[in-house]
Amino acid sequence: MATLRRRKNNWQAIIRLKNYPNIYKSFKHLKDAKRWASETEINIQREDAGIFYHQYPSFKFILNKYLNEVSVKKKTYRDERYTIINLLKEPWINYSINRISPKIIAEYRDFSLRNVSGNTVNRRLDVISSIFTTCKKEWGYPVLNPLSSIKRPKRGEPRNRVLNKNEIEKILSDNTLDTNFRNIILIALETGMRKSEILSIKEEHMDGDLLKIPVAKVRGRIIPLTKKAKSVLLMSELPFKINKYTLGNKWRKLMRKHQIKGVCFHDLRHTALTNLFLNKSLSVPEVMLISGHSDPRILLRTYTNLKAQDLADKIG
Structure with missing residues (x-):
């Protein structure tokens, strides 16, 4: 009433x-x-009663259905699963799917921004948006996507942290590093490969001076190897027996030990690709071939940390 x-x-x-x-x-x-x-x-x-529309399931039911039927088939399953598990704690998940309004999502966005960054909130909103798209296109529920009516948090500036020579020497000179961990770091610095790509390398992927990666972030690609990278791979037991989460934890522990601040493992990729520009004098198309980027603007905005003095030395 x-x-x-x-x-x-x-x-x-x-x-x-x-x-x-x-x-x-x-x-x-x-x-x-x-x-x-x-x-x-x-x-x-x-x-x-179904007079206007058919009966809609609860958002909770949809979350579980999406997790078990759609998300489980994705490369990003573990990350999406974490997001969905957190969504299942929200009080509004018992509303039927057609009653999840932009106002509800906007309140969820604002509350989340108190605890995590705008980029993290945007990734969570991406999952919710994908769920509504799947509901409409594949499961036949005529629902509107509430994400289309709300303002997204501003995305943070791309990371441009590059390790300097002293930081790299400090890391590689650590005698406590196990062989696998050291080899993974060296490969990242030599090739600019992503963490997940390095951990998926198998012996059969090597073909002389080339490394053929069948599964990458977007699509498979062929990476030319430096002499050092090739040597490290030949000495390594492939694939590396460590998952990306354990590797991330070991990296953070290493950074704390050496008091190196503001560096994540992915910054090794930033460092490697920046060095390809500065030290190897490669062109943008050549670096794109190695990095796997399809848009040169992303490569230049995200990975180059060129300084005016570096360019002055080069053209001088």
């Missing part, structure tokens, strides 16, 4: 129903508030 209350000079109608977000609306006259409340309740009941 609707609740009617006096609010300043207006009458406010409030509709509270189980598994449905509260609805509020204000009117100048009491009779208008009563009429709106009655009509709204009838429409909701008709919708639930």
Whole structure:
């Protein structure tokens, strides 16, 4: 039943129903508030009865269905699973899928921004958007995507942290590094490969001075190897027996040990590709062939840390 209350000079109608977000609306006259409340309740009941639409499942049901049928087939399954598990803790997941409004998602966005960065929130919103797209295109639910009506958090500036020579020497001179870990770091510095790509290398992927990666972030590619990279790979037991999460933990522990701040493992890729520009004097298309980028603007914006003095030395 609707609740009617006096609010300043207006009458406010409030509709509270189980598994449905509260609805509020204000009117100048009491009779208008009563009429709106009655009509709204009838429409909701008709919708639930399938008179307007067929019955919609809860968002909780959809989350689990998406996780088990769609997400499980993706490379990003583990990350999406983490996002969905956190979404399952939200109070509004029991609403039916058609009742997840832009307002609900906007409130979730604002609350999340208190604890994590805008980039992290955007990744979570991407998962929600993918779920609604799947609901409409593949599962036949005529729902609107609430993400299309809200403002996304501003994405942070791309990382441009590059390790200097002293930091690299400090890391590689650490006698406590196990052979596998050291070899992985060296390959990252020599090739600019991503963490997941390095960990997927197998012996059969090597072909002379070339490394053929069948599965990368976007598509498979062929990477030319330096003499040092080739030597390290030939001495390594492939594939490396470590997962990317354990590797990430070991890297963070190493950074704390040597008091190197603001560096993640992916910054080895930044460092390697920047060195290809500065030390190897490779062109943008040549570096793109090695890095696997399809858009030169992304490569230049994200990975080059060129300084005016470096360019002055080069052209001088």
